[in-house]
Amino acid sequence: MTPEPSWDFYRTFLAVLQHGSLSAAARDLGLTQPTIGRHIDALEDAVGAELFTRSQQGLIPTDAALALRPYAETLASTTAALLRTASGSRDKVSGTVRISASEVIGAEVLPPILAGLQASYPELIVELSASDAVEDLLQREADIAVRMVEPAQEALLSRHIGVIPLGFFAHHTYIERHGKPESLEDLRRHKLIGFDRQTAYIRMMLKRYPVFDGVPFVFRSDHSIAQHNALRAGIGISFLQIPLARRERDLVRLLPEIELPLDTWVVMHENLKTSPRCRVTFDALVTGLLNYIKGNTAGERA
Structure with missing residues (x-):
């Protein structure tokens, strides 16, 4: 009977998946590179499949490795919860x-x-x-x-905490350069800060306000903090949580009749x-x- 692999092997396997190399995984876990290699070899022997192939970009996970990944992630989160x-x-x-x-x-x-x-x-x-x-x-x-x-x-x-309201804002320097939009349609002539990919909440917003659908953004990011900092820098107009915007006197509220709820x-x-x-x-x-x-x-x- 093949002995059950050590849990340490799965931790090593997950680190190699995340970092793409034995050396980076070794640094992350505080182990030597040969030890990482032995863990991967032992896990491959136990599961009977190759887990990584070498390329110029590093170690590429095989289909077998991708199938094991969610189980390794569950082990990692369970171990962390146990320690907490x-x-x-x-x-x-x-x-x-x-x-x-x-x-x-x-x-x-x-x-x-x-x-x-x-x-x-x-x-x-x-x-x-x-x-x-x-x-x-x-x-x-x-x-x-x-x-x-x-x-x-x-x-x-x-x-349930309640609703955090979102509104349109721009830095006062943007308003001084470009003026204020007077309506949703008027937004199309302005420089907008937006998302790179649609989330469930953004899809809901587009359904409620279809005027935003297909609007060209001059600044795109999947990271909310990057969008916020672009707003602070005066790049353009963006949605922001109203309680947060009130802390910043340089931000100007636009189209106050439009307010989106964030439950x-x-x-x-x-x-x-x-x-x-x-x-x-x-x-x-x-x-x-x-x-x-x-x-x-x-x-x-x-």
């Missing part, structure tokens, strides 16, 4: 909690909320995944998530509700995001 669970004591707020949030929420909104949380609980360690990809809480890729889509799984505990939830697996570190983090996120939506009403530039 083991890191905290049952009776006090300590250890690691992993939070998943969108780029804008993670980079612009959560840091002051988390600063207050960690000031209250110095032994709490926060891992923040700021990405517009939705991480799977059932697979414990994260402990708590701030989501802009309603959770569908029954095993999740969720709190927001804080979500965690129901099995974590008895974990002190997850419970206080969940409550802090709920309170902080409610204040974010309701607060900062002054200082908007007309």
